[in-house]
Amino acid sequence: xxxxxxxxxxxxxxxxxxxxxxxxxxxxxxxxxxxxxxxxxxxxxxxxxxxxxxxxxxxxxxxxxxxxxxxxxxxxxxx
Numbered sequence: 422x423x424x425x426x427x428x429x430x431x432x433x434x435x436x437x438x439x440x441x442x443x444x445x446x447x448x449x450x451x452x453x454x455x456x457x458x459x460x461x462x463x464x465x466x467x468x469x470x471x472x473x474x475x476x477x478x479x480x481x482x483x484x485x486x487x488x489x490x491x492x493x494x495x496x497x498x499x500x
Contacts, residue, residue, distance in 0.1 A: 430454075 422437045436448040446462040457479050459472045484495055
């Protein structure tokens, strides 16, 4: 299950784990104009953990989900 909310300066997507136990903590994705942050509560440290991706890293991640093992470099085609 997931939710989408549009805030003043970002779009917030929250992913809720509904799979079999043990369930993972919710994942909160904030899409800003200049970057994307991914946050998840870590019960071992009792803290939110945050990863920040640039627009280029997010583009590469999206492409990587559909590619086999290897090393790649994406190029923007000029048409």
